[in-house]
Amino acid sequence: MRMRTLITTFGPDPENTLAAMRAISYERLALVLSEDDLNTQAQKIIRKIEEDSRGEIDNIFVDQYDLKDCFRRIVDYVLRILSIEHGDAHEAASLCINISGGSKIMGDAALIAAIHTGVRAFHCEKDKIIKFPVIEGVTLKDRLSDSQLAILKEIGAFDSLEDISRKMGSRLTDETIKKSLRKLKKMGIVKTQIREGGIFAELTESGIFILETINRLERGRSSAPGK
Amino acid sequence: MSIIFGTLGHRPQSLIPTIKSTEDIERVIFYYGGDDEAKKARDVIVDFCKNLRIPVDPVELPDVFDLMGIAKRIRNDIREWKGRGGRIAIFNIAGGTRPTSSAALLACTLEGVPTVYVHDLTNDEIVLPLLEIEYSRILSKKERKILDIIRKNGDRGKPLSEIELARIFGVTKATMNYHVKQLRSKGVIFLTPDPEDMRRKLVSLQPTVDLLLGE
Numbered sequence: 275m276r277m278r279t280l281i282t283t284f285g286p287d288p289e290n291t292l293a294a295m296r297a298i299s300y301e302r303l304a305l306v307l308s309e310d311d312l313n314t315q316a317q318k319i320i321r322k323i324e325e326d327s328r329g330e331i332d333n334i335f336v337d338q339y340d341l342k343d344c345f346r347r348i349v350d351y352v353l354r355i356l357s358i359e360h361g362d363a364h365e366a367a368s369l370c371i372n373i374s375g376g377s378k379i380m381g382d383a384a385l386i387a388a389i390h391t392g393v394r395a396f397h398c399e400k401d402k403i404i405k406f407p408v409i410e411g412v413t414l415k416d417r418l419s420d421s422q423l424a425i426l427k428e429i430g431a432f433d434s435l436e437d438i439s440r441k442m443g444s445r446l447t448d449e450t451i452k453k454s455l456r457k458l459k460k461m462g463i464v465k466t467q468i469r470e471g472g473i474f475a476e477l478t479e480s481g482i483f484i485l486e487t488i489n490r491l492e493r494g495r496s497s498a499p500g501k
Numbered sequence: 502m503s504i505i506f507g508t509l510g511h512r513p514q515s516l517i518p519t520i521k522s523t524e525d526i527e528r529v530i531f532y533y534g535g536d537d538e539a540k541k542a543r544d545v546i547v548d549f550c551k552n553l554r555i556p557v558d559p560v561e562l563p564d565v566f567d568l569m570g571i572a573k574r575i576r577n578d579i580r581e582w583k584g585r586g587g588r589i590a591i592f593n594i595a596g597g598t599r600p601t602s603s604a605a606l607l608a609c610t611l612e613g614v615p616t617v618y619v620h621d622l623t624n625d626e627i628v629l630p631l632l633e634i635e636y637s638r639i640l641s642k643k644e645r646k647i648l649d650i651i652r653k654n655g656d657r658g659k660p661l662s663e664i665e666l667a668r669i670f671g672v673t674k675a676t677m678n679y680h681v682k683q684l685r686s687k688g689v690i691f692l693t694p695d696p697e698d699m700r701r702k703l704v705s706l707q708p709t710v711d712l713l714l715g716e
Contacts, residue, residue, distance in 0.1 A: 341618050341627055378599040382606050382618065386629060389610055389636075394688060397568055397603060404568055406607060407713035409639050410688035417632060417639060462615055462633035480615060483630035 277301040278368045279355055281334070281348065281393075283384050285376035288316035294372035294398035295323070302330040306348055306380055308338040336380065342483070344383030349490055352391045357494040370394040390414040390487055414484065415491050421446050421454045426463065426485055432474040502527035503590035504582055506575070506614070508597035508605045511538040513545040515596040515619050518626055520549065523590050530558045530582075532575065532601060534565035542596075565597060571604035572611075572712060579612045580715065593626075595619040611636045611713060637713050640687070646670075647680055648689060648714055652706055660703040662695060689713070 280300035284291050284307045295303065303324060311317060312333075324331050334351050337343040348371070355369060371388045373381040374397045381397075385406065388395035392413050395406040418426065428441040438455075439448055446454070455475055458464040463481035467474050477485060505523055507516045509531045520529060529550050533539045543559045550557035560578075562571055582589060592614045594605040609616040609631060616629040637645060650669060654661050661669070667677035681704060684690045689710045695701040 339621055341620075341629075345630075373603060374599075378602050379618070379621070381599055381603055382594065385603060385606055386610075386631070390630070397600070405707060405709055407611075407636075407707070407709045408688065409636070409713075411686060412639050414630075414632070417634070460633065461613075462631075479628040480630055483628065484632070487630050 276368060277330075279304060280370055280372065281306065281351065281384070282372040283307075283374070283376035283380040284316070284320070285311060285338075285380070286314060286316055288319050288375070290374035290399055291316075291320065291372070291376075293400050293403075294374065294396060295320075297398050297403045298370055298372065298396065300329075300370075302332065304332040304334055304351060306334045306336055306344065306376060306384060308376075309335060310338075311376075336383075338377045338380060341379045341383050344380050345387050346490070348384055348387040349391060349487065352387065352393055353491065353494045356391075370396060372396045372398050374398050391491070392416075413491055415488050418488075419454070419457075421450050422458055423488065425451060425454050426458065426477075426481070426488070429464065429475060429477055432467065432476045434472050434474050436472070438475065503588045505529045505591055505593065506579070506589060506605075507531040507593035508595070508601050509533040509539065509542055509546060510596040510598065510601075511542050512596060513542045513549070514624055515621075516546055516593055517549060518619050518624050519591055519593040519617060520546075520553070520555070522626060526553075526555050526590070527587070528556045528558065530560065530578065532560045532562050532571070532597065532605070534598065534601070535561055535563075539565075562601065566600045568600035568604045568607075569709060569712065571601055572607045575605055575608040576611055576712065576715065579608060579614060583612075589614050592616045593619060594629075595621075607712075611715070637715070640689075644680065644684060645714065647684065648706060648710065651690065651704055652711060652714060655705055660693075660705050662701045662703055664701070666704065 278300045279302045280298050281304040282291050282294045284305040334347050336347050371384050371393055373384040373395060385395055388408050390413060392411045394410055395408045397404040424445060438451055455464060459466055462478060463484055464475050465478050502525055504527055505519055509516050516531060533543045547557050547559060592605060592609045594602045594616055595618050613632060613634040615633060616631050618627045620627060663677050663681055664674055667674045689707055690704055691707060692702040692704060695703050
């Protein structure tokens with residue numbers, strides 16, 4: 275069954291989370307929180323509200339000091355909901371993410387997760403609701419072409435053009451590989467170096483993280499956090 | 502030569518690692534709040550840069566909680582430097598209030614600027630997985646043109662109907678209906694009944710889509 279789900283970052287001060295719960299209509303609440311935020315006064319308030327309204331709460335536990343961990347766990351949760359209940363990762367209309375609760379790291383991670391999964395994102399405060407200009411239903415993967423994705427997945431540590439061409443086999447022409455590499459470089463995913471014997475390419479630090487995210491988006495339902 | 506952008510709160514250590522790790526810096530531009538602690542942190546960064554002989558522009562934010570105001574300001578600054586041919590090496594979003602950091606992250610996403618966060622405990626730099634390409638490029642040229650026309654008419658207080666949009670673009674009503682449906686499903690526009698003719702629907706931009714399109 276498809277349920278409207280509000281994912282919200284959450285911390286010791288519940289006010290911004292409560293603002294999101296007032297502003298956004300939902301049937302299931304998912305709290306992005308650290309283990310330290312369990313059984314706090316703030317969490318008891320939220321739990322009481324959901325118990326009284328017979329609502330469901332999912333807990334997405336994160337390391338609140340680790341932006342990558344927060345990002346990965348929120349993405350995994352979004353993908354699990356989309357794949358289980360929607361059967362189509364692009365149908366994100368009944369999901370939304372509020373980034374105003376909890377720590378700054380959680381909020382920034384949640385915003386990137388919303389952008390990369392194409393899910394609506396809000397910053398809710400007591401008297402202010404901001405809807406971010408996230409383009410709904412469009413994921414990070416959709417922003418790359420098929421040839422760019424193919425190269426991204428095959429590129430190793432300082433591969434030469436010949437190495438990449440060999441890995442691609444008959445899938446891509448040398449001209450397409452060069453064009454795609456130029457574009458990937460422009461997007462900050464790949465860096466190139468001219469050495470003796472030609473041009474060599476490898477993923478940047480950001481490129482490694484982007485590839486990991488794309489793999490995650492493709493795997494969809496794996497690594498989902500428990501309730 | 503390249504430019505570093507950053508947000509700064511009360512901890513200079515949130516910005517210093519980026520200044521140290523970036524090569525060939527032309528200038529450091531950072532945004533901070535007006536309270537005493539923030540000013541102390543600003544002075545530390547200014548001294549640090551001056552000692553390294555790096556030009557530095559501290560930008561005081563009038564309201565460090567005005568997320569959209571800060572996002573607009575930062576985006577405009579990024580565009581201005583890009584327009585002057587400056588290469589933005591990195592934007593460090595670790596410092597400042599939570600709305601300031603989110604605003605900077607939003608501006609970086611929209612403009613396709615490489616972005617880092619500095620770990621609170623270890624001071625390690627974490628490169629964020631953002632593409633260095635303008636976010637609005639997700640939309641087709643046609644979609645961006647339609648949004649631009651909707652915005653201009655909205656600014657004049659004269660929102661357009663689908664039929665009027667079809668007339669402006671010289672396409673059939675069915676074609677424009679397709680574009681409007683697409684834009685609606687992407688969450689960038691919404692429809693409201695025309696108060697003068699309830700059968701007609703007026704097309705408006707979602708409030709923050711203005712920022713997506715830029716000036």
